[in-house]
Amino acid sequence: MTKSSELYERALNKSPGGVSSPVRAYKPNPLFIESAKGSKIRDADGNEYTDYCLAYGPMIAGHSCDFVLDAVRNQLGKGTLYGAPSETELELIELISERIPSAEMVRLAVSGAEATMHAIRVARGFTGRDGIVKMIGSYHGAHDHVMTNKGEGYKSIPGSPGIPADAVKNTYNAEYNDIESLVEIIEAESPACVIMEPVMGNIGVIPPEKGYLEEVRRVTEESDTVLIFDEVITGFRLSEGGAQKFYGVTPDMTTCAKIMGGGFSGSAFMGKKEIMENVAPAGKIYAAGTYAGNPVSAAAGKAQIEYMTGKYAELNKRSSELIGSLRDSMEDSGTAGCVNGVGSMMSVFFGVDSVKNGTQASGTNRETFNGLFRHMLSNGTYLAPSALEAWFVSTEHSEEDISATAEAFDSFVKREKK
Numbered sequence: 001m002t003k004s005s006e007l008y009e010r011a012l013n014k015s016p017g018g019v020s021s022p023v024r025a026y027k028p029n030p031l032f033i034e035s036a037k038g039s040k041i042r043d044a045d046g047n048e049y050t051d052y053c054l055a056y057g058p059m060i061a062g063h064s065c066d067f068v069l070d071a072v073r074n075q076l077g078k079g080t081l082y083g084a085p086s087e088t089e090l091e092l093i094e095l096i097s098e099r100i101p102s103a104e105m106v107r108l109a110v111s112g113a114e115a116t117m118h119a120i121r122v123a124r125g126f127t128g129r130d131g132i133v134k135m136i137g138s139y140h141g142a143h144d145h146v147m148t149n150k151g152e153g154y155k156s157i158p159g160s161p162g163i164p165a166d167a168v169k170n171t172y173n174a175e176y177n178d179i180e181s182l183v184e185i186i187e188a189e190s191p192a193c194v195i196m197e198p199v200m201g202n203i204g205v206i207p208p209e210k211g212y213l214e215e216v217r218r219v220t221e222e223s224d225t226v227l228i229f230d231e232v233i234t235g236f237r238l239s240e241g242g243a244q245k246f247y248g249v250t251p252d253m254t255t256c257a258k259i260m261g262g263g264f265s266g267s268a269f270m271g272k273k274e275i276m277e278n279v280a281p282a283g284k285i286y287a288a289g290t291y292a293g294n295p296v297s298a299a300a301g302k303a304q305i306e307y308m309t310g311k312y313a314e315l316n317k318r319s320s321e322l323i324g325s326l327r328d329s330m331e332d333s334g335t336a337g338c339v340n341g342v343g344s345m346m347s348v349f350f351g352v353d354s355v356k357n358g359t360q361a362s363g364t365n366r367e368t369f370n371g372l373f374r375h376m377l378s379n380g381t382y383l384a385p386s387a388l389e390a391w392f393v394s395t396e397h398s399e400e401d402i403s404a405t406a407e408a409f410d411s412f413v414k415r416e417k418k
């Protein structure tokens with residue numbers, strides 16, 4: 001019996017499913033992690049893996065980045081939580097505003113879910129309308145108004161027991177990369193906002209087709225619909241200014257989390273001044289949190305964002321080498337599937353030639369991915385344990401890491417083909 005399996009048995013007794021978030025559970029047992037440094041994580045049994053899960057995205061500078069740790073240590077000596085404003089928090093706000101094109105004003109929060117919850121409320125309060133549009137297959141956190149599945153037409157049904165039907169009756173579903181599906185909803189429902197991941201990252205990675213984000217921007221602008229880019233994953237990952245800088249499309253509001261917390265819990269919602277100045281106490285739209293803007297997360301986030309300055313071209317180049325190798329292996333082995341990727345995020349879909357939206361992604365072959373996940377693990381590579389999660393690369397992933405991963409992948413697709 002391994003230490004991880006022992007710990008899992010213990011965890012099952014006291015926590016539902018033995019994990020603190022559902023995606024972390026997999027069979028026969030999740031690895032319990034003991035430590036992490038650079039591109040590597042080490043499990044409770046002392047096995048080391050090259051990590052492409054990176055805590056689902058935050059660790060873009062690798063684990064235990066010295067630059068971030070120094071900033072955190074410095075802050076720890078000065079206190080951990082004040083419940084009052086601090087210069088560290090202000091510096092993070094200013095840095096975000098400088099980097100993210102849409103961020104004229106910024107409000108800090110704690111998690112990605114909280115940031116999207118607040119942003120939606122602000123869009124509703126600002127427009128005086130209730131409807132919200134999300135993309136099929138997107139994820140914006142586990143709160144009621146966005147934890148939905150597609151129902152009839154573009155309507156929603158609750159995405160979990162416990163969510164009242166009433167809570168989702170104003171949530172509408174458009175298909176990503178399909179501008180007509182969005183136009184139909186905007187014309188029929190005059191929603192308050194469209195909330196979308198500019199690059200889908202929670203149903204595997206799906207980049208926007210050429211011109212799609214520009215079209216979304218045009219139709220939302222023409223209809224006075226608030227466009228919210230949920231950049232919880234892509235913010236500070238695709239470029240210094242997130243996906244909006246990468247693609248040159250500026251939304252009205254943005255949510256960020258993950259990387260901007262530097263490995264701690266930190267998030268933000270931001271946007272045009274005319275919208276954000278309606279947030280309390282400047283305006284009437286309420287948003288609050290005891291841990292919002294806490295100085296430890298702010299110090300860590302600021303350090304990680306600063307550390308990444310000027311490092312994106314190299315990171316994206318290294319990642320594109322991995323994407324290229326994965327594609328070559330798929331093609332050479334004649335495996336049915338495709339590799340989607342942009343910047344340092346990517347995913348592998350089996351069984352289909354291309355994936356351009358959430359509906360197509362949910363129809364891909366997950367069994368083969370589960371086999372890949374186990375194969376990669378036994379070859380020292382840690383992926384997120386789901387076909388529909390992204391793979392992430394950090395600045396700490398070396399040429400050797402990338403080529404070992406490409407080789408392990410190649411051996412899997414060749415073995416599957418036999």
Ligand SMILES: Cc1ncc(COP(=O)(O)O)c(C=O)c1O
Nearest residue numbers: 111112113139140141230232233
């Ligand atoms: C795009 C997006 N939005 C929101 C969230 C929710 O963030 P959190 O898990 O920090 O609440 C996630 C989490 O993965 C996400 O990927």
